[in-house]
Amino acid sequence: MESEAPKINVAIVEDHDIFRKRLSELLYFYKELNLTLVADSAESFFEKLERSQDEEVPDVVLMDIELPGMNGIEATFELKRNEPEMDIIMFTVFEDDERIFDSIQVGATGYLLKDTPIDDVVNAIKDMKEGGSPISPSIARRVFDMMRNQKEKADTDEVPFNLTPAEIKILEQVIDGKTNKEIAEVVFLSPWTVKTHIKNIYKKMHVNSRAAAVRLALKRNIV
Amino acid sequence: MESEAPKINVAIVEDHDIFRKRLSELLYFYKELNLTLVADSAESFFEKLERSQDEEVPDVVLMDIELPGMNGIEATFELKRNEPEMDIIMFTVFEDDERIFDSIQVGATGYLLKDTPIDDVVNAIKDMKEGGSPISPSIARRVFDMMRNQKEKADTDEVPFNLTPAEIKILEQVIDGKTNKEIAEVVFLSPWTVKTHIKNIYKKMHVNSRAAAVRLALKRNIV
């Protein structure tokens, strides 16, 4: 009965040197885990992720929210776009509704405060791999509150993607089922420019196909 | 002042031998027209259309509704799908609401009874090329009536595409922005089957891209 379950690959993204080191050291003691990737910024995390071997790709990411450059929520947004199956725990000292709500929106699986004991963090990681969503109790309370009056939040969310006027114009054409070339003729732009706009639209809307963009745009009447 | 305007290319689709011949002969006398394509069925019409040179492609089609095999309304539906700029006059001896309504729906530009004098037919053709929609008076009356209580008709139209259960299932996946391959995995089918279904969906929905299909499906909540 050596290792029944495979080790869980864990990554840490944390800019605070002392906290990062301490967390790394502590996690080494847990044989169920395999610390494969440690970064001090979202940017370096993505770089390292690209270069990592298959067997080193993290299953779980402990993501600090307050990061220099790209913050943890943006990073999670990007990460879930490309690696939807990766579980991400947001780590923060703050517990404001905005951050909690946004984190959930962008696809975080868990949300822990930084004062969570290391044992609980490890349990959280294991819980997640079994389909759970570990959340610090104080955070959970906030989440429940938000759930109760989700209406306002939902309304706030109706002002979603900050599409520029040019992008909206092109998105409308996409919704009409036009090809890039056809759109280019309508708006008097080069097809390449149209393509660039569409790529930017995809990034902002968090999709990667016309069909998905149309669906989202109609759902949140951007039309 | 020879030929100010270019000749209008005209096609005839009519299975009744005598009527077709007579119409062809009469049209020859009109120098504004250029009879380039005469067929006795929708099928042969499409065949000939494919093989016709650029300068022979009809601008206007005189389409009989009562045809053996594919009827004139279906043929118009198909034709407008591929040649939206082509003007089609429906020709028939009947004047029932169903046929009139369907003809308009599939994109016919004009609707004439077969007893229309040849001069009027020629005028109808010229009218159409100037943006008009020639309609026999008795037909026009019916159309106006339909306009007045369009509500019922519109409701009837809300049950539009007879998609099969399998097709609906796949359309839902398309709406979710999935690729054919991804859909194939979800529904346990080969990607080729998925593709076949999607092609059939397009035909039924009268579209030719995922974006357009999604838009239509959402507009008429097929979801």
Added chain:
DNA sequence: TTATAAATCACCCAAATGGAGTATTTATTG
């Protein structure tokens, strides 16, 4: 029983798409 519709799988090919870069110009705003 013979059409007919539905569902399934397959191949070919041209066109369109999505993704990742690079680069210039023009506002706008701190």
Added chain:
DNA sequence: CAATAAATACTCCATTTGGGTGATTTATAA
């Protein structure tokens, strides 16, 4: 003035689509 956002244009490349054709199986209706 420098930094930033927006708009514009272009290249390369792999993947996906859309369209055409053809074929088999099953079920249902004429």
